[in-house]
Amino acid sequence: MSIKDHCGIFGIFNMPDAARLTYYGLHALQHRGQESCGIVTSTYDENRQRRIMPMHKDFGLVLDVYEDSQIFNTKLLGDAAIGHTRYSTSGSSANRANIQPFRVQYKGGNLALAHNGNLSNARELRRAFIERGTLFQSTSDSELVLHLIAQSRRHKQIDQILNALMQIEGAFSLVILTDDSLIAVRDPNGFRPLALGRYGDAGQNGKTAYCVASETCAFDLIGATYLRDIEPGEILVIDREGCQTGEFKSFHLPSRHGISQCIFEYVYFSRPDSKIYGEMVDKVRRKIGKQLAHDAPPPEVPAEEKTPIVISVPDSSNTATLGYVTECQKLGYRCRYEIGLIRNHYVGRTFIAPGQDKREMKVRCKFNTVEGLLKDRIVVVVDDSIVRGTTARLLVQMIREAGAKEVHFRVTSPTVISPCFYGMDFPSHDELLANQFESVEAMGNWLGVDSLAYLSVEGLMTAVQTANERPLGYCNACFTANYPVPVEIGVTKEEND
Ligand code: SF4
Numbered sequence: 001m002s003i004k005d006h007c008g009i010f011g012i013f014n015m016p017d018a019a020r021l022t023y024y025g026l027h028a029l030q031h032r033g034q035e036s037c038g039i040v041t042s043t044y045d046e047n048r049q050r051r052i053m054p055m056h057k058d059f060g061l062v063l064d065v066y067e068d069s070q071i072f073n074t075k076l077l078g079d080a081a082i083g084h085t086r087y088s089t090s091g092s093s094a095n096r097a098n099i100q101p102f103r104v105q106y107k108g109g110n111l112a113l114a115h116n117g118n119l120s121n122a123r124e125l126r127r128a129f130i131e132r133g134t135l136f137q138s139t140s141d142s143e144l145v146l147h148l149i150a151q152s153r154r155h156k157q158i159d160q161i162l163n164a165l166m167q168i169e170g171a172f173s174l175v176i177l178t179d180d181s182l183i184a185v186r187d188p189n190g191f192r193p194l195a196l197g198r199y200g201d202a203g204q205n206g207k208t209a210y211c212v213a214s215e216t217c218a219f220d221l222i223g224a225t226y227l228r229d230i231e232p233g234e235i236l237v238i239d240r241e242g243c244q245t246g247e248f249k250s251f252h253l254p255s256r257h258g259i260s261q262c263i264f265e266y267v268y269f270s271r272p273d274s275k276i277y278g279e280m281v282d283k284v285r286r287k288i289g290k291q292l293a294h295d296a297p298p299p300e301v302p303a304e305e306k307t308p309i310v311i312s313v314p315d316s317s318n319t320a321t322l323g324y325v326t327e328c329q330k331l332g333y334r335c336r337y338e339i340g341l342i343r344n345h346y347v348g349r350t351f352i353a354p355g356q357d358k359r360e361m362k363v364r365c366k367f368n369t370v371e372g373l374l375k376d377r378i379v380v381v382v383d384d385s386i387v388r389g390t391t392a393r394l395l396v397q398m399i400r401e402a403g404a405k406e407v408h409f410r411v412t413s414p415t416v417i418s419p420c421f422y423g424m425d426f427p428s429h430d431e432l433l434a435n436q437f438e439s440v441e442a443m444g445n446w447l448g449v450d451s452l453a454y455l456s457v458e459g460l461m462t463a464v465q466t467a468n469e470r471p472l473g474y475c476n477a478c479f480t481a482n483y484p485v486p487v488e489i490g491v492t493k494e495e496n497d
Contacts, residue, residue: 006192006269006423007100007116008032008214011082011175013182014243015199015209019076022083025211025218026062031271032116032214033087036099037062040112042177043078051179053110054078057099079209080182082175084114087425097138101177106150108157112177115142116192116214117423120170120487144168158237158251165235165253170485171262171422173230175212181239184212188255189484190232191262191422191475193276197224208246210238215274229278232259232472260475260484264424266464267413268384272319279468282319288412288455289323289382291463296410296453298328298335298380308378308408311340313367313395320412321382335380341395342368363394375403381449385413387426389433389447396448406450414457414479415440421487426478 008029012018019041026037038057045052054075058065062085066072084100101114119125122141129136129147136143148164157178171191176183186194197219199209213219216226230236235251242248261277262269272282298308310328312321325337347365379399386392386409396407415434419426429435437443444452455463457479464474477483 006032006087006425007114008085008218009083009114009116009173009175009194010211010213010218011080011114011177011182011184012199012209012211013080013238014207014240016079016207017072018079018081018209020072021199021209021211021222022081023062023066023072024221025213026083026085028218028221029085029214030062032269033085034061035059035087037065037083037085038099038101038114039066039076039081039083040101040103040177041076041078042080042110042112042179051110053103053112053177055101055103055112057084057101059096059099079207080177082112082114082177082182095139098140100140100142101175102138102140102143102146104146104150108149108160109179110177111146111149113142113146114175115140115145116173116194117171117187118421119144119168119172120421120485121168122170125167145172145174158249162235162251170487173214181237182210182212184230184234184236184238186230186232186234188233188253189257189260189475190277190472191260193261193265193270194230195219195275196227196230196236198227199224208243210243210248212236212238215270215276217271217274220273226275229276232261257485259473261472262422262424263460263464263474263476264385264413264420264478267460268316269424277468277472278470284464284467285319285412286323286326287463287467288460289320289325290327291459292320292324292382292410292412292455293327293331293333295455295459297331298333298410299378299406299408299451301334301378306377308335308380309338309340309373310335310380310382311338311374313381313383314339314341314343317382317384317412320384324382324410324412338370338373340370340373340379340399341381342370344368359390360394363391364398367395367398369398369402371402374399376405378406378408379404380408380410382410382412384411385416386411386433386443386447387416388431389443393447400448407448408451409444409447409449409453411452411454414454414460414476416478418478418481418483420478421483422475422477422485424478 010025036059040055101112103112119141149160152160152163154160172187173192173194174185197211233253237249266284270281310325312318
């Protein structure tokens with residue numbers, strides 16, 4: 001899998017040390033973006049006699065950006081905070097101005113925002129603002145939301161925010177921090193996950209806080225309890241009164257295109273220990289693996305042949321591979337789960353000597369084979385997806401170098417045929433492996449495998465809908481090209497930048 005993750009967002013309201021809790025929340029969400037991160041808090045400044053929003057953000061991992069823990073005692077003060085961890089999907093990644101959260105002061109007070117997703121009408125909104133003379137600080141589509149709020153003619157802040165949200169389209173899970181509330185927003189399609197949790201029960205500092213996060217693994221780390229998802233189209237206002245009563249004002253954006261939650265979150269992006277869309281990723285991913293056993297079983301081998309071994313491409317394929325092997329064995333296929341690829345988690349920048357292939361070095365830095373295990377064996381490799389195919393091809397080469405007799409590749413998702421316009425960083429249409437070959441067999445030949453097989457679109461939908469029985473819709477546009485919200489197909493990432 002070579003799709004980069006996108007963004008993780010977190011927010012907490014009504015708890016001293018909100019920034020430190022946000023730091024831990026972001027740490028749990030690090031897999032959703034490793035390029036940059038930031039935290040904004042809300043506090044009262046005695047000297048200035050008004051509320052302020054201190055901020056600290058930078059390029060780098062959460063652990064590095066907040067290496068100096070004094071920052072939580074001296075700067076990031078207050079009982080409310082939002083945070084963001086980012087991999088850019090819109091807006092140039094090298095541009096410091098694009099690091100979130102964004103923070104502004106406007107006629108309605110202080111305002112900060114963190115966004116996960118991609119606005120599909122960003123280009124036309126930006127064009128209209130530029131014609132009106134608006135100055136942009138970043139090239140990110142998320143900044144548009146702040147301008148829409150600031151320029152709204154409504155009087156009350158919540159109406160300005162509602163007014164702004166009515167004008168944006170596409171994928172947006174947002175946390176918005178105002179001087180007196182934390183507002184959690186999920187677009188009407190529900191593209192990206194967003195969950196609501198509760199922290200502390202009137203015993204801890206006598207307070208109860210409420211928090212929101214892209215994935216519930218962030219709640220687990222700080223000891224918060226998952227309450228429910230922010231529903232598609234919901235705007236939940238968490239304020240002080242609500243923290244006392246447990247009841248919050250909730251508004252709803254009209255739905256124009258139905259619900260289409262990103263199915264790729266279940267396939268690859270989210271952590272298996274998270275609950276998204278109301279169901280554990282682990283459960284859904286195992287079911288996907290089981291379904292793959294029906295759609296694409298391992299090869300049948302003669303009785304005298306050693307038992308084929310099934311290995312996963314760690315870590316994102318581990319859970320589905322367990323489901324795959326269990327079901328294959330149940331169906332009577334001779335196979336065994338083994339750990340044949342070891343992943344190095346400490347891969348930073350890869351320095352390349354002249355003449356070395358950059359991508360190959362990157363893959364070799366990240367994975368190594370367990371040689372004695374693979375030698376002379378029939379090996380079935382399970383991966384969650386194939387995008388460009390370059391990583392898969394190199395892995396196959398490495399497994400063969402380790403002495404495997406045959407290499408069969410199984411994929412726990414269908415062929416990726418279309419880019420994502422809703423917040424995932426996919427390569428262009430022509431770079432996708434499936435668009436470069438006429439058949440799966442031809443793709444397999446290029447990858448250098450003895451056989452290649454994918455989960456069908458129907459198989460994926462059945463697996464997800466069986467594991468998560470809530471009757472909600474899913475986006476599967478990268479496998480089908482059926483985009484639930486109209487997109488400007490000609491717009492490339494560079495144009496967005
Ligand atoms: S196109 Fe694919 S990655 Fe993008 S939102 Fe839809 S399912 Fe998710």
